[in-house]
Amino acid sequence: xxxxxxxxxxxxxxxxxxxxxxxxxxxxxxxxxxxxxxxxxxxxxxxxxxxxxxxxxxxxxxxxxxxxxxxxxxxxxxxxxxxxxxxxxxxxxxxxxxxxxxxxxxxxxxxxxxxxxxxxxxxxxxxxxxxxxxxxxxxxxxxxxxxxxxxxxxxxxxxxxxxxxxxxxxxxxxxxxxxxxxxxxxxxxxxxxxxxxxxxxxxxxxxxxxxxxxxxxxxxxxxxxxxxxxxxxxxxxxxxxxxxxxx
Ligand code: IPE
Ligand code: IPE
Ligand code: MG
Numbered sequence: 737x738x739x740x741x742x743x744x745x746x747x748x749x750x751x752x753x754x755x756x757x758x759x760x761x762x763x764x765x766x767x768x769x770x771x772x773x774x775x776x777x778x779x780x781x782x783x784x785x786x787x788x789x790x791x792x793x794x795x796x797x798x799x800x801x802x803x804x805x806x807x808x809x810x811x812x813x814x815x816x817x818x819x820x821x822x823x824x825x826x827x828x829x830x831x832x833x834x835x836x837x838x839x840x841x842x843x844x845x846x847x848x849x850x851x852x853x854x855x856x857x858x859x860x861x862x863x864x865x866x867x868x869x870x871x872x873x874x875x876x877x878x879x880x881x882x883x884x885x886x887x888x889x890x891x892x893x894x895x896x897x898x899x900x901x902x903x904x905x906x907x908x909x910x911x912x913x914x915x916x917x918x919x920x921x922x923x924x925x926x927x928x929x930x931x932x933x934x935x936x937x938x939x940x941x942x943x944x945x946x947x948x949x950x951x952x953x954x955x956x957x958x959x960x961x962x963x964x965x966x967x968x969x970x971x972x973x974x975x976x977x978x979x980x981x982x983x
Pocket of ligand 2: 796797
């Protein structure tokens with residue numbers, strides 16, 4: 737790694753993939769991989785808070801993950817509930833604001849209650865925003881935003897031709913957050929799997945073969961180092977950016 741100064745992304749979004757394969761390599765049931773994955777989350781959250789990252793979005797359960805065997809789904813729900821039980825107080829003590837994005841109506845009422853309690857407890861915290869995507873799908877998010885706008889049109893509060901990108905953005909579950917600067921996917925697959933589709937239009941992508949339970953500070957540093965070397969042009973030319981920084 738170079739000694740070039742790291743540019744810390746404001747918002748990092750991660751698909752934490754590879755838990756199942758990590759367990760399989762150890763001849764353990766997949767669930768053990770998910771448990772080890774929760775441990776890795778703790779380390780990465782701590783590191784992001786130290787680095788001054790503003791938002792960390794973690795994909796915990798996709799709207800497609802219901803297709804997994806029922807046993808795995810119910811163990812994942814239990815693990816989620818356990819993690820909330822054990823971690824929320826600690827997050828709160830560390831001034832971390834926890835929010836969950838996704839269709840939480842798909843969860844049991846006790847899990848929904850835990851989620852809203854965690855949200856309530858931490859909502860005024862001013863440190864890292866930990867944004868957990870659970871029963872989340874990028875297409876679902878765009879659809880629910882557009883549905884709200886369609887409701888306004890139907891009630892005569894909004895003209896269809898006035899619908900703008902900005903309005904769609906404002907009704908997404910991430911409305912209050914900056915767009916992700918850096919997207920990381922562990923576990924070797926190079927796909928977006930219906931994560932933050934709208935929000936990642938200009939995000940820098942970083943893929944690694946490292947399985948999620950093995951991710952540590954060092955891996956995060958390598959990803960941020962890679963991000964620091966990118967030139968984010970947002971449609972402009974390299975020369976234009978150069979001119980701006982000289983001015
Ligand atoms: C990611 O790990 C965690 C969830 C989707 C909940 P996987 O369970 O997808 O792990 P692999 O891809 O099978 O190794
Ligand atoms: C994506 O991982 C969702 C989460 C990490 C929660 P998957 O492992 O389910 O993704 P696909 O289906 O293989 O693309
Ligand atoms: Mg996977």
